[in-house]
Amino acid sequence: MIGIDLGSRSVKIVQMHGSNTSASQIYDTIWFYRQFGGRGTRSLKIDLDELGLDGRDGLVATGYGKIAVQVEGAINLPEIQAHVKGAVFQTRLSDFTLLDIGGQDTKVVKVRAGRAVDFMTNDRCAASSGRYLENMAAILDLTLEELSSYSENPVELNSTCAIFGETEIIGKIVEGCSLSCLAAGVNNTLYRRCAAMLEKLESDIIVLSGGVALNSALAKIIRQETSCQVVRLPQPQLNGAIGCCVYGEEKLVTGG
Amino acid sequence: MNKIGFTTSIPVEVLLAAGKVPVDLNNIFITDEKARLMVDMAEDAGYPRNTCGWIKGLYAVALQDDLEAVIAVMQGDCSNTQALMETLQMKNIKTIPFAYPFDRDREMLRRHLDKLIEVFQTDWETVQQVKFELDGIRALCHQIDLMTWRDNLVSGWENHYYLISTSDFNGNPRQFKLEADSFINQARNREPFRDEIRLAYIGVPPIFTDLYSCLESMGARVVYNEVQRQFAMPTAGTDIVEQYYYYTYPYGAFARLEDIQTQLDLRNVDGVIHYTQTFCFRQIEDIIYRQKIALPFLTLEGDRPGRVDARTRMRMEAFVSMLK
Numbered sequence: 001m002i003g004i005d006l007g008s009r010s011v012k013i014v015q016m017h018g019s020n021t022s023a024s025q026i027y028d029t030i031w032f033y034r035q036f037g038g039r040g041t042r043s044l045k046i047d048l049d050e051l052g053l054d055g056r057d058g059l060v061a062t063g064y065g066k067i068a069v070q071v072e073g074a075i076n077l078p079e080i081q082a083h084v085k086g087a088v089f090q091t092r093l094s095d096f097t098l099l100d101i102g103g104q105d106t107k108v109v110k111v112r113a114g115r116a117v118d119f120m121t122n123d124r125c126a127a128s129s130g131r132y133l134e135n136m137a138a139i140l141d142l143t144l145e146e147l148s149s150y151s152e153n154p155v156e157l158n159s160t161c162a163i164f165g166e167t168e169i170i171g172k173i174v175e176g177c178s179l180s181c182l183a184a185g186v187n188n189t190l191y192r193r194c195a196a197m198l199e200k201l202e203s204d205i206i207v208l209s210g211g212v213a214l215n216s217a218l219a220k221i222i223r224q225e226t227s228c229q230v231v232r233l234p235q236p237q238l239n240g241a242i243g244c245c246v247y248g249e250e251k252l253v254t255g256g
Numbered sequence: 257m258n259k260i261g262f263t264t265s266i267p268v269e270v271l272l273a274a275g276k277v278p279v280d281l282n283n284i285f286i287t288d289e290k291a292r293l294m295v296d297m298a299e300d301a302g303y304p305r306n307t308c309g310w311i312k313g314l315y316a317v318a319l320q321d322d323l324e325a326v327i328a329v330m331q332g333d334c335s336n337t338q339a340l341m342e343t344l345q346m347k348n349i350k351t352i353p354f355a356y357p358f359d360r361d362r363e364m365l366r367r368h369l370d371k372l373i374e375v376f377q378t379d380w381e382t383v384q385q386v387k388f389e390l391d392g393i394r395a396l397c398h399q400i401d402l403m404t405w406r407d408n409l410v411s412g413w414e415n416h417y418y419l420i421s422t423s424d425f426n427g428n429p430r431q432f433k434l435e436a437d438s439f440i441n442q443a444r445n446r447e448p449f450r451d452e453i454r455l456a457y458i459g460v461p462p463i464f465t466d467l468y469s470c471l472e473s474m475g476a477r478v479v480y481n482e483v484q485r486q487f488a489m490p491t492a493g494t495d496i497v498e499q500y501y502y503y504t505y506p507y508g509a510f511a512r513l514e515d516i517q518t519q520l521d522l523r524n525v526d527g528v529i530h531y532t533q534t535f536c537f538r539q540i541e542d543i544i545y546r547q548k549i550a551l552p553f554l555t556l557e558g559d560r561p562g563r564v565d566a567r568t569r570m571r572m573e574a575f576v577s578m579l580k
Contacts, residue, residue: 064566080574105567116578118552121571 003244009103332506
């Protein structure tokens with residue numbers, strides 16, 4: 001079973017046999033669309049052999065991209081459903097709040113008995129998403145990994161806009177704020193951006209997925225601020241694609 | 257030059273009594289193929305980017321359409337209307353203010369109506385006569401509404417179209433009556449919808465042009481359009497003051513909530529979509545509806561006219577799949 005998550009910043013592909021992952025790849029979205037798009041009308045014809053994937057018995061796609069383009073031969077799965085399936089599969093938990101922060105958006109989903117019962121997403125701006133973190137890391141001349149290690153004494157940053165955020169941080173540099181305080185400030189805005197949603201859709205356990213789940217400072221801040229148990233998925237970036245595989249396998253079993 | 261534009265539903269009986277052609281500027285804007293360009297036009301004129309798309313559209317329509325005057329609803333709709341009226345005055349367009357009293361004071365409402373009747377040089381008796389004629393046409397729309405939620409013969413978009421059109425009866429009540437009659441006869445012979453999910457749509461009409469069809473492609477049909485239903489004056493009352501007193505839309509979130517809750521109970525819906533316009537004060541009222549409505553709830557936001565964007569579609573898909 002092959003699952004494809006067509007994200008705004010990267011395309012994630014996972015191949016699973018039963019419940020075992022046999023292959024996984026992450027591609028830059030622009031590269032991926034250039035490579036496989038434009039060969040049909042609004043459709044992506046993916047050469048699975050070219051990607052080193054074979055012997056498939058099904059293809060399931062999710063993500064923003066699936067609306068603009070159809071992956072030929074794929075079943076489409078709504079994004080939130082894919083992420084919930086992936087998180088339930090990866091954690092074996094059934095009651096939790098899923099916080100998924102991807103390249104351009106944030107989703108918070110309340111999961112009960114393994115199903116989404118309520119969800120919220122961020123407003124239209126990409127502030128405090130993966131793209132925001134990349135920009136901020138570049139300005140601070142840090143790698144994403146380095147950036148994610150700071151959580152103490154954050155400077156206060158206004159998190160309403162990803163682009164104005166850059167101007168703001170330059171101002172703070174001029175004011176003489178230390179690198180660690182600035183980096184902590186950036187990580188703190190990630191939390192502030194989703195805090196209200198986490199409170200509205202609260203659970204005892206918060207599961208982090210999406211590329212931003214790799215930011216360890218975020219997990220630490222959430223733990224401190226909410227007193228909830230925070231679970232980081234083993235493969236946060238691949239969660240949507242894993243969810244697709246899980247869904248595809250279920251369909252095979254039920255004959256749906 | 258006998259067309260009178262207006263910014264939201266007004267007592268249309270007054271205009272018809274005066275022999276004028278009512279034009280709901282919202283309907284002209286959203287059905288125009290160049291709706292997006294109209295927003296650009298208003299922005300070029302200096303309307304801020306972070307202002308409601310409807311207001312910008314109304315500005316452009318008011319400038320383009322051959323209107324005798326524009327009635328601007330200054331209370332009970334949108335506070336941006338004040339600046340809309342002022343910028344239209346700068347373009348030498350005649351504007352007439354109208355207001356629904358926020359406290360729903362009958363006497364004050366009567367006075368505002370009286371003023372409108374005076375401006376259009378008509379009289380209460382003629383206005384009342386027009387109301388009785390329109391009651392019959394509105395009754396057809398109430399029937400379409402019933403055929404939507406009870407008989408399952410009408411789509412969410414059709415329901416939206418017929419109810420929303422009662423704000424100006426497309427400028428010609430007699431023609432609209434024929435259209436509604438013919439639709440009812442045709443819809444009666446249909447196979448009922450067998451939708452998986454029944455939705456309520458509350459809030460101002462969507463700026464998206466394909467919201468209803470998008471939902472229907474996902475297996476969900478809107479069986480309640482809150483504000484559109486109010487435009488069709490579901491409680492006619494005995495006279496025109498009473499009718500616009502019972503009309504909920506201009507009187508705040510709580511007046512609307514009472515009506516919404518009654519209809520939600522009646523129509524057996526699985527979930528509620530609350531639509532708010534980007535940059536609109538009604539986004540704050542979302543807090544109230546979320547707290548008071550005990551059904552799965554999705555808040556949608558739209559900015560510019562056009563098809564449903566990818567993000568909104570993703571959220572609608574997730575909501576519908578959650579309800580299944």
